[in-house]
Amino acid sequence: MSLRTRLLAVSSAVLLLVTALTGGPAPAAPPGGYLVGVGIGDITGEAAEVGMLGYADPGQTTAGLASRQWARAFVVADAAGRHVAFVSTEIDFVSQAVQQEVLRRLAAEHGDVYGDANVVITATHTHSGPGGFSEYTLWNLTTFGFEAPVFEAIVSGIVRAIDAADASLAPGTVKIAEGTLRGANVNRSLPAFRADPPADQARFPDAVDTRMTVLRFEQGGTGVGMIDFFPTHGTSMTPSNHLISADNKGYAAHLIEDGVHGVDWAHRGAFVAAFAQTNAGDMSPNLRDGGALGPTDDEFENTRIIGQRQADKAQELYASATEELTGPIDFRGRYVDFSDVEVSGAYTPDGQPHHTCPGALGQNFTAGAEDGPGPPIVDEGDMRTNPLLLLAGIVVNPTPPDVRACQAPKQVFLGTGSQHPPWTPQVMPLQVLRIGQLAVTTAPGEFTIVAGQRVRDAVDAELSGVTTHQILAGYANTYAGYVATPEEYDLQHYEGAATHFGRYTGPAYEQELAKLAAALRDGRTTPSTVRPPALPQNRISARPGVVLDTPPLGKSFGSVLVQPGAAYGRGATVRVDFVTGHPNNNLRDEGTFVEIQRQAGGQWHTVVTDSEWQTTYRWEREYLSVSTAHITWTVPADTPAGTYRVVHHGDAKNLLGVITPFTGASRAFTVG
Structure with missing residues (x-):
């Protein structure tokens, strides 16, 4: 259990105790x-x-x-x-x-x-x-x-x-x-x-x-x-x-x-x-x-x-x-069921009543937006029928003629609201x-x-x-x-x-x-x-999930593959690589995969976790069930001088499906 998790547990226990002693109402x-x-x-x-x-x-x-x-x-x-x-x-x-x-x-x-x-x-x-x-x-x-x-x-x-x-x-x-x-x-x-x-x-x-x-x-x-x-x-x-x-x-x-x-x-x-x-x-x-x-x-x-x-x-x-x-x-x-809302003329451009349609996405949807363009199949604003998208839509997501007419001038690609159950x-x-x-x-x-x-x-x-x-x-x-x-x-x-x-x-x-x-x-x-x-009935996943984690030959989970340098200035980036397990074994919500610790009084004290924007945790599958955690820490300008280390928390699954937590720590380095 990480320090963050332990603190949250203690805080929750204290809150429950205070509530019990005081009667608890707001x-x-x-x-x-x-x-x-x-x-x-x-x-x-x-x-x-x-x-x-x-x-x-x-x-x-x-x-x-x-x-x-x-x-x-x-x-x-x-x-x-x-x-x-x-x-x-x-x-x-x-x-x-x-x-x-x-x-x-x-x-x-x-x-x-x-x-x-x-x-x-x-x-x-x-x-x-x-x-x-x-x-x-x-x-x-x-x-x-x-x-x-x-x-x-x-x-x-x-x-x-x-x-x-x-x-x-x-x-x-x-x-x-x-x-x-x-x-x-x-x-x-x-x-x-x-x-x-x-x-x-x-x-x-x-x-x-x-x-x-x-x-x-x-x-x-x-x-x-x-x-x-x-x-x-x-x-x-x-x-x-x-x-x-x-x-x-x-x-x-x-x-x-x-x-x-x-x-x-x-x-x-x-x-x-x-x-x-x-x-x-x-x-x-x-x-x-x-x-x-x-x-x-x-x-x-x-x-x-x-x-x-x-x-x-x-x-x-x-x-x-x-x-x-x-x-x-x-x-x-x-x-409100938006597949068929009768809309008063008070809200329409021509002042006449109209109605909405069962949900559908147009062919131009596949073009994507400027900051997330799609494949080069159709351009935004192209009002012509694209035969490829028309055929694909008919095969995977057919749209009734009355819905196509209602959605005009949209050229319908997917009739998401016309399926049973609907796709949207x-x-x-x-x-x-x-x-x-x-x-x-x-x-x-x-x-x-x-x-x-x-x-x-x-x-x-x-x-x-x-x-x-x-x-x-x-x-x-x-x-x-x-x-x-x-x-x-x-x-x-x-x-x-x-x-x-x-x-x-x-x-x-x-x-x-x-x-x-x-x-x-x-x-x-x-x-x-x-x-x-x-x-x-739609809560189905095609992904197999985590099958197995194994360390590389001669290593154990938490072993350091790339150690930090001896010293770093403020603004520099520290990198440490660890042998790790699959992060999906334990999401560590309210916890952390990473701790940056500072030494004081002979003890290590956590000063940063992966909840801070100064760290990154990159996971990489090397081969089969072997994976690496690449951890970086960009040293903030106001970081106190001292001795630090990088700690990685992870979890590994064995052949029996048992998940075991582990922790690894880098060697010490100085900031100053």
């Missing part, structure tokens, strides 16, 4: 005030040989860690006992299976305090995490099926984060600040944006959404957390990357938690900073060539640059936040939540900036006089592709081709979310007539 919110709490949980999935989710490339599989993935939770409760939980997860998207299992476990522990109307689970949309945590076929194609360990890591980490936030509830405040950030996103789909009416375009000079909103959470006047909302894709790391990475938003969170508030690995959760998405559908962090290339030619440096820019502006807004959210907490949620979700979770004068609108798509603005306008129209601020939190509670405006849809660029429910997908979201906002305003209930289906 304090009551002061009249007109709030209780606030924050929490964090490790959600890092399998670090080797599992397909990564985001770029749809089966060849992009995990091979180590650049950073761990975290779920960050924030709970606010009012004097009436109404709770809202907002969770930001460092994954590509939230699957419906994850959302439903989290809600099930919360209900078992907390009763009816947390449910599908007041728990928001969002994703930062990193493209560098392991996949396989959905029950829908399309999302598991690149992982060759369902990955139970990844699913469990995500679900249990989210629940731990919410539990920690709930347990830490104390009288406090939530403050809001708004500003703008330039230089952290570009529009990667300009032709589609230019198809929108001039009035829509005029709201976004330079075709980008520069708005940033920060919520500051305090307990007794002391800051304990922040949520930053800003739209930019999690694609600073490229399709060639094989290390798990939380990408630019994860790096921004690290800079605030560790850099500003001094939260090291041993005090994780003392301050929690989340960097969440809004309408990032056409917003790319790759600032060159229309979203194709990052600020530099180094993907790690690009991650740091875009993360640093978000962190700097967020900290500025956090420091200047003075407007306090006051007033009741309330929420409305509802599941059709029942969408929608929410509108109120925290005083702030409305939080949630939906499970990647909204382009104009599509997102239209949703905000529709909700604002219903909540005028009730709220004065609104956040649209995309990538929430499940995932159903992109949401382009009808005008953008007609061009069938990547975002339009990946808009699942047809030309009127965006107007349907506007309408249904406006209904929830009106119900919240008027105090009406919003019962759901449909529920997401459970698809346990």
Whole structure:
């Protein structure tokens, strides 16, 4: 058991003891005030040989860690006992299976305090995490099926984060600040944006959404957390990357938690900073060539640059936040079957009623986006029928003629909503939540900036006089592709081709979310007539998993293959290679594969783990069942002079399937 794990176990035991001795109930919110709490949980999935989710490339599989993935939770409760939980997860998207299992476990522990109307689970949309945590076929194609360990890591980490936030509830405040950030996103789909009416375009000079909103959470006047909302894709790391990475938003969170508030690995959760998405559908962090290339030619440096820019502006807004959210907490949620929503003419460009369609992906979807191009089969915006894709779609995923007609002008490639069971979700979770004068609108798509603005306008129209601020939190509670405006849809660029429910997908979201906002305003209930289906039959994996680990001849697990040098200056990179086992034997969530230790008083003390961005852990299969851990540590500029060593923790499986932990340590070296 690592030092990190032991500390967490002791802390949990102390918390349980204190709860038992004091009776355990959370304090009551002061009249007109709030209780606030924050929490964090490790959600890092399998670090080797599992397909990564985001770029749809089966060849992009995990091979180590650049950073761990975290779920960050924030709970606010009012004097009436109404709770809202907002969770930001460092994954590509939230699957419906994850959302439903989290809600099930919360209900078992907390009763009816947390449910599908007041728990928001969002994703930062990193493209560098392991996949396989959905029950829908399309999302598991690149992982060759369902990955139970990844699913469990995500679900249990989210629940731990919410539990920690709930347990830490104390009288406090939530403050809001708004500003703008330039230089952290570009529009990667300009032709589609230019198809929108001039009035829509005029709201976004330079075709980008520069708005940033920060919520500051305090307990007794002391800051304990922040949520930053800003739209930019999690694609600073490229399709060639094989290390798990939380990408630019994860790096921004690290800079605030560790850099500003001094939260090291041993005090994780003392301050929690989340960097969440809004309408990032056409917003790319790759600032060159229309979203194709990052600020530099180094993907790690690009991650740091875009993360640093978000962190700097967020900290500025956090420091200047003075407007306090006051007033009741309330929420409305509802599941809607988006395969056939009747959309009123009040929300359509021609003023006539229309309807949505069963989900489908267009041929131009295969072209990919500028920062994640697909194979050279078809170009974005090419409206001609591609015979190869038409035939492939008919063979593997046939689409009825009426669905093809409904989806026009999209040339359908995959009729994902027409299968039994469907290959992508059709029942969408929608929410509108109120925290005083702030409305939080949630939906499970990647909204382009104009599509997102239209949703905000529709909700604002219903909540005028009730709220004065609104956040649209995309990538929430499940995932159903992109949401382009009808005008953008007609061009069938990547975002339009990946808009699942047809030309009127965006107007349907506007309408249904406006209904929830009106119900919240008027105090009406919003019962759901449909529920997401459970698809346990799809929890099948084609991967064999770990079979056996063996060390090379004459070596043992934990043996050092490449020792560090004798001395390093600050800014240098230390590398040590170890004989290792397969990391999927033990994900070591809330633990670590790596420790950097400093010698003091004749004892070794851990100063860094793999939860810090200054280390990398690369796993490599040498041959058959023999593998190597390549560990690096880039020595920070403020590292104290002294004697250090690198420690590696791993686990090995023998022929009988027994998994045994091991630890190896490098020789000592100096920094100074």
